[in-house]
Amino acid sequence: MPVPIGNTLGIFSDNIVRRRSILPLSTKRITHWSNGFSLPHGGSTILYTGQMYQLIPFINSMSHQLGKFEDSWITRFFGIGRFFNKMLNLTKFMAFPSSKEKAAYDQPIRNIVECLHKAGSEFGYLYEHDYYSGALAYDEGLDDAFKRHAKFVYNVWKEHNVKTLITIDPHTTNIVRSIYPHYIEDFDIEVKNYMEILAENPPPVVQHLHETVTVHDPCLYARSESIVEQPRKLLRNIGIEVQETELSGALANCCGGPLESLFPKKSLLIAKKRVDQLLDCASTIITSCPICMANLKRVTPETHSVHDISEYLVKSYSPDFK
């Protein structure tokens, strides 16, 4: 028996409505990456993480559990689980990522902030008000929950007089730039992705990196937000040679990540297919999406590696940054 779709989505929907995230995390966990930066609280321009990088270790851990349940008798009890989850956040007891994994997904956010500072960007952060965007709720067709949540998040930005958001992942960028305006009347906040900012005004290169890599384009950057050339320009600028797969840019195959909640096994099959295409070009894969990174890493052999683009950028712009 596959993972029961209705009850699993029901849990996500309840969490979004009651706890403002599909997998509610503590404020301490969401903002942990910001330690040591002293970013101003608020401001007209803010960095908006949408919690995507912070959520990945928890999604990974939960998908691992769901993968075990898929096709087992335990799926019969998801309905009871949903009932109790309304009162008590049960998803908290299903995901136990290691400290190492949490730190690994905090690091790209830290790298991005460091790169933006090197480019001279000034921005604040909303800390406890850095809410999830609702991206998964939208994708799964949970429109009623998504609509309420999007209005709530937008009102928080308006209360803090936010004029510009800097986004750092494809799902959040797409949802706030291209989807929110359809659900929120008079949406008037500018949304810029950090790679667009860096590509327009690249920081000085301190160290050139002489490596050959291949780039996996996240679907939403490539086919919805036209962010294809920017990562390549940034990589070339720091001395990296990009070997292109036949299926790149607008024709890039998906990593399979969107299926991990409901069909964990199918998700891995798609990832394997994509990794095989990429490793035909180079042994190092670079991507700019936490979901792609997590899913591709699951099936990449130990002799090869998958990295977030920010690891390379920060190594070049700020080699001593940790």
Next chain:
Amino acid sequence: MITTNTDSQKNEKIVTINCQFLNQMKLGSEFNATACINCGTCTAICPMEINLLPRQLFRYVLIGAEEKVLENVNNIYSCLLCRMCEENCPAGVHIAENVRSLRTYINREVYGLSRS
């Protein structure tokens, strides 16, 4: 509710038309597949391979065959929404948005998820 026998020899080919479903998809959602020319590009290019058949699914919606749509629930939620099909669709059909509209319908009408 109208029942149509598409092949008088075989009862299994009977398709039940649900006008309420048809109206709801036409009027109450972003679903729009009238431009689909049934060329099959979406199926050929889909990373999920033959498991997903958007053009077939859209035909069921356009004729109001709710039962047939609901037989494909796993396929509807298996779509990656990667939009590879849309990028290559010669008729410019918003395939991913159509699939998402079907999810919204199923979430509301089958799983009762609008009231949580």
